[in-house]
Amino acid sequence: MVDQKIYTASTTAPVNIAVIKYWGKRDTALNLPTNSSLSVTLSQKDLRTHTTASCSASFESDTLHLNGELQNISGPRQTACFRELRSLRAALEAADPSLPKLSTYKLHIVSENNFPTAAGLASSAAGFAALVRAIADLYELPQNPTELSRIARQGSGSACRSLFGGYVAWEQGEKIDGSDSLAVEIAPASHWPDMKAAILVVSAAKKGVSSTSGMQATVATSSLFPHRARVVVPQRMEEMIKAIKERDFETFADLTMKDSNSFHSVCLDTSPPIFYMNDVSKAAIRVVEELNRVSGRKIAAYTFDAGPNAVIYYLEKDEALVLGVLKGGLEHVPGFAVSGTAAIPEEYDAS
Numbered sequence: 001m002v003d004q005k006i007y008t009a010s011t012t013a014p015v016n017i018a019v020i021k022y023w024g025k026r027d028t029a030l031n032l033p034t035n036s037s038l039s040v041t042l043s044q045k046d047l048r049t050h051t052t053a054s055c056s057a058s059f060e061s062d063t064l065h066l067n068g069e070l071q072n073i074s075g076p077r078q079t080a081c082f083r084e085l086r087s088l089r090a091a092l093e094a095a096d097p098s099l100p101k102l103s104t105y106k107l108h109i110v111s112e113n114n115f116p117t118a119a120g121l122a123s124s125a126a127g128f129a130a131l132v133r134a135i136a137d138l139y140e141l142p143q144n145p146t147e148l149s150r151i152a153r154q155g156s157g158s159a160c161r162s163l164f165g166g167y168v169a170w171e172q173g174e175k176i177d178g179s180d181s182l183a184v185e186i187a188p189a190s191h192w193p194d195m196k197a198a199i200l201v202v203s204a205a206k207k208g209v210s211s212t213s214g215m216q217a218t219v220a221t222s223s224l225f226p227h228r229a230r231v232v233v234p235q236r237m238e239e240m241i242k243a244i245k246e247r248d249f250e251t252f253a254d255l256t257m258k259d260s261n262s263f264h265s266v267c268l269d270t271s272p273p274i275f276y277m278n279d280v281s282k283a284a285i286r287v288v289e290e291l292n293r294v295s296g297r298k299i300a301a302y303t304f305d306a307g308p309n310a311v312i313y314y315l316e317k318d319e320a321l322v323l324g325v326l327k328g329g330l331e332h333v334p335g336f337a338v339s340g341t342a343a344i345p346e347e348y349d350a351s
């Protein structure tokens with residue numbers, strides 16, 4: 001008898017913003033990085049992807065709709081995620097022949113972002129994390145978030161970190177097959193409940209140079225890059241993990257800002273140079289640096305991904321001061337808006 005049922009599962013995945021950046025691949029097919037990285041997962045209230053995965057014997061092709069638009073999913077990233085998840089499901093079906101053969105059915109995926117797509121706000125991270133979790137849930141796979149991170153990484157490197165809440169490291173790994181290049185939780189969100197983040201939306205336009213091509217150009221042409229990947233980041237990873245474990249905001253802030261600036265330096269050292277920050281971004285840096293100088297301690301930390309928008313980390317007790325100074329210091333700048341604040345310590349149930 002033909003199985004008429006439509007099987008479905010829905011999930012959400014949050015955005016993560018790296019404080020030690022991933023920039024550079026040692027293997028482009030498997031998305032294996034040249035250095036480890038570390039991120040903070042933001043609140044799903046403000047920034048998240050919601051994804052529903054369905055499959056049925058009656059579906060004729062795999063499809064993905066993002067914000068209502070049909071996407072091209074013939075690329076190697078989506079193909080790798082679908083293939084890996086189907087093969088895990090096929091193993092379950094082989095072990096238990098009473099299970100419906102979902103691994104042979106076509107998939108329909110529907111995703112919605114509640115923030116601008118591809119504007120350097122880590123949309124691919126939340127997108128691939130939600131895609132992988134939704135299909136894993138649909139297939140009732142037993143794999144834990146670290147095991148699923150191996151698959152999400154093949155969709156987009158930074159996506160592997162969005163399978164956890166809180167403070168997450170992506171360990172670069174050493175193996176050639178990437179089986180040890182995985183995300184692990186450093187601390188849950190509840191470990192540091194007064195950590196907050198503000199998103200400064202400088203531009204919601206799609207970024208000029210994609211992360212994927214930008215980092216390839218950096219690896220190929222920057223002479224600063226090997227020093228960053230081999231010397232600077234490994235040391236910083238250790239210091240950052242310690243700062244998070246000890247809830248040492250000043251060190252966290254110092255390392256976050258230094259690493260953002262180091263990442264944008266290797267972008268500038270790329271040939272031709274890549275500029276992700278614009279004049280408004282630079283104005284935001286000046287405002288935060290001045291605020292920290294006048295305060296006599298580091299109370300805010302900026303970081304910028306592959307785009308001009310800033311994420312500012314601060315502690316809840318300093319919220320009025322930090323947001324007040326940012327608004328006051330930047331409101332005259334065209335195109336600038338503080339888009340709400342993302343309270344990080346909203347538990348993200350990755351089970």
Ligand code: DP6
Pocket residue numbers: 017018020021022023031037122124125155156157158159211212213304305306
């Ligand atoms: C600057 O994960 O988008 O945000 O693996 O090619 O999809 P691909 O790149 P992606 O790169 C993110 C770069 C970054 C830093 C980071 O999130 O660690």
